[in-house]
Amino acid sequence: MFSPIVHRMHYPGPFHLRLGGVLPYYELVFETYGELNADCSNAVLICHALNGSHHAAGAYPDAPHKRGWWDTMIGPGKPVDTNWFFVVCANNLGGCFGTTGPMSTNPQTGKAYGPDFPAVTVEDWVHTQAHLADFLEIKCFAAVMGGSLGGMQALAWSYLYPSRVAHCVIVASAAKLSAQNIAFNEAARCAITSDANFYAGRFYDYGVVPTQGLRLARMIGHITYLSDHAMAERFGRRRSYSLEEPRRSKGFGIAALEEGQQAPLGCAENAKTPDYTQAIDTQFAIESYLQHQGEKFSRYFDANTYLLITRALDYFDPALGFKNDLSLALKPAKSDFLVISFTTDWRFAPKCSRDIVEALLVNGANVTYAEIHAPHGHDAFLLDDVQYLSVVSSWFKRIIV
């Protein structure tokens, strides 16, 4: 079995964050796959999205069903081929999977940071990832790659550390969020902060978790990751009747891959159709699916981390300091770019990717852009669409040559 190796890096600090916060020190937990070659030229950095973690690919020996969130993409013989590349993925600063974050102890108070954890930005993450590269003695990544929020980090790498990233792969991402996108994030944040168990972010002190808020936040997010078509196809107006193990879902990456488990979808196609005029508590399959996703998420994700990360998403706007001219912001970039979007993605629509491409074209950068016809919405970036994987695979073969 293909197993990742989990590591930890201690950065002595102090680390000054972009929005003014200071951390006396921090720790990053990260996974590696494959072997770093002698001249350290085969390293690929994977950047995770909102609810991802450092567990990007493979499975731990003691939990073989928990495949990494981008297991379709990374592994031996896969598009990012670990027979050739040394792949690194770290849990971002402020995260809740072992990296220093709101759940960690604040050395000044001896209690969890909670809401006192300083605001982080995409650029801060990139700087911590650069510290990680120093730690691993990687002078230049062969590629930095990410989807969604991860794509923002890959983009930021290209202009913050132009000489340290040879190729940059940006999938289903944007150079800034739209008002609608920020609106979804705000609704999710309000769901969390209005939970009675949130205690202004100090819920750890009370031994509770704002479960309801997290569930709702996750449900809102999840709706936006799927296309109308994909939802109709998978759930339609079917009604759920049990939470028994269903057949493996091919259509829902975030659900299926994030925790690595086969997600009980709570629906059965040939179930006897209940008469919902008789029983008002009868659920539609989509309801049980969302509730299951929300419930699962609330068990492993930290509420303060969710607030921090969605803020980082909202704030990202490299063109802001350049009179909104993205091409000026990207001027320092020297990498070759691969930009990918999905036709049915309405959370990070193709237009957002085209804006990045346009800015790169103005700069005369080496850029390839693929617009994948996939029906699944934003979720498609985690799935195994043939054209998508073949584009990435051909691109990475080019890096090897």
Add this chain to the structure above:
Amino acid sequence: MNSLRPDLACIASWIKPGACVLDLGCGDGTLMSTLLDKNCSGYGVEISDEAIVSCIKKGVNVIQQDIEAGLDMFRNAVFDVVVLSMAIQATHQTEKVLSEMSQVGFECIVSLPNFGYWRHPLSILKGRMPISKEMPYEWFNTPNLHWATTWDFEDFLSRLGLKVLGKAFFCLGKPINWWPNLRSTQAIYRFQRKKKV
């Protein structure tokens, strides 16, 4: 390299080494790949999924985009040459495509099938729509929407205020020098927007 199609070889010969090129409807990236060997830079534009992968394999920068959706993405970039090879006859908005091309690039190169080739009207005289090696389609499945003879196309360029800088004609791959309107199956034009006085 040796097997490069004669029309593409002609186009490549018109492009100076080091030029920045935009190849609209670049197919599998053959022309761009040849140009990269001449130290040119630039991008292919394609809509087909398979062609995108072929371009990536050849190391050609390619942008997946329907050229008829407009060249907005390229409006602020600068190209020495914009190429449209054997695709103009399949465009819906031919006038828009040509005029956008001439705005994005300093110089344009367009190749197209010549409908005036003598066998075509002969075929029609015989009562059948022409089918040839370069136009291998039946009337019901052809992607070609607009038919022009070389004279028609030259009139069109002048109507759009575009100045012809060079032309070449081929019949099934062989250069044609006299009576091209009747004898060539394929025409290639190099032109640019007339400078405003």
